[in-house]
């Protein structure tokens with residue numbers, strides 16, 4: 001039998017084509033976020049992409065060309081057993097493997113005659129989405145819990161009203177004061193939740209050119225009475241007359257209000273309070289410093305979390321939900337800035353924040 005040169009050239013071309021198809025396939029597979037393992041019908045492992053090797057925590061060359069059955073004794077058996085048995089698994093099969101949470105499914109492609117041509121395993125890393133889901137659950141639980149206490153307070157007051165404990169003016173006034181307090185508390189929690197959800201939803205938000213010095217002065221004036229009532233010494237530490245910045249006024253107000261409320265709430269009477277803004281060329285550095293109860297060091301990294309309070313009973317007695325600082329953090333971070341606190345127990349606290357002039361949007 002003899003080949004014509006033309007046939008040989010043709011064959012060469014076909015082989016080259018195939019090789020380049022294979023190359024393409026491997027390039028695609030290695031870029032996939034999903035982990036893929038493919039074996040032939042006799043369980044010989046043909047393909048292991050990078051993601052699969054990472055998820056299963058084993059080097060690709062330790063698996064390639066080996067039999068799936070070689071791994072049934074170790075922890076990979078869990079994934080390989082359904083392939084060997086040709087058994088479907090539910091799409092939702094989720095497993096904790098090392099530090100990851102993986103979901104996996106198997107597939108068994110057949111040719112036109114219905115004969116098995118390969119066995120495949122697809123792995124997905126769902127650690128992050130599971131974590132977000134977990135956070136969401138905790139958030140809903142916390143929010144409901146916080147809403148329940150003023151609601152229960154109102155219910156108790158209404159019950160008392162029904163029983164008829166309000167004959168005289170004195171008890172009526174007391175009743176109204178207490179009702180008011182619970183309603184205010186409900187409103188404050190709802191407002192905080194609305195602020196948070198608005199900031200989370202709206203990735204694109206309106207910004208305008210603002211003079212932050214003027215705004216802070218204006219907002220500070222709302223607190224004059226409370227500052228006087230607490231006999232606090234106030235310093236407004238700003239060298240520049242005007243600092244212009246493109247930002248959301250609503251966010252800056254949320255930031256200012258929450259830091260101010262805390263400084264006032266957690267300071268005993270007779271202390272001092274400093275509000276500062278400084279132009280640092282590429283960004284604004286701002287701070288709110290008080291001489292109050294301070295924050296023990298071990299809590300500093302957690303106070304910006306939603307609902308986190310150093311002293312739950314004290315904070316709640318002062319009307320706190322633990323959302324204020326997470327709102328402030330959101331407001332700063334979505335402008336590309338940072339916020340942090342420095343403090344020691346009983347030695348006051350300073351909250352710093354930065355706001356860049358140029359924000360990558």
Ligand SMILES: Nc1ncnc2c1ncn2[C@@H]1O[C@H](COP(=O)(O)OP(=O)(O)OP(=O)(O)O)[C@@H](O)[C@H]1O
Nearest residue numbers: 262266294303309310315320321322323324325349
């Ligand atoms: N200036 C401060 N001095 C001392 N502790 C503070 C100060 N600011 C915040 N904290 C601590 O950090 C916790 C979280 O503050 P955050 O503002 O988020 O919640 P909150 O003030 O308790 O409630 P709210 O949602 O009403 O603001 C507070 O409960 C408090 O323990």
Ligand SMILES: [Mg+2]
Nearest residue numbers: 261262324325
């Ligand atoms: Mg607060």
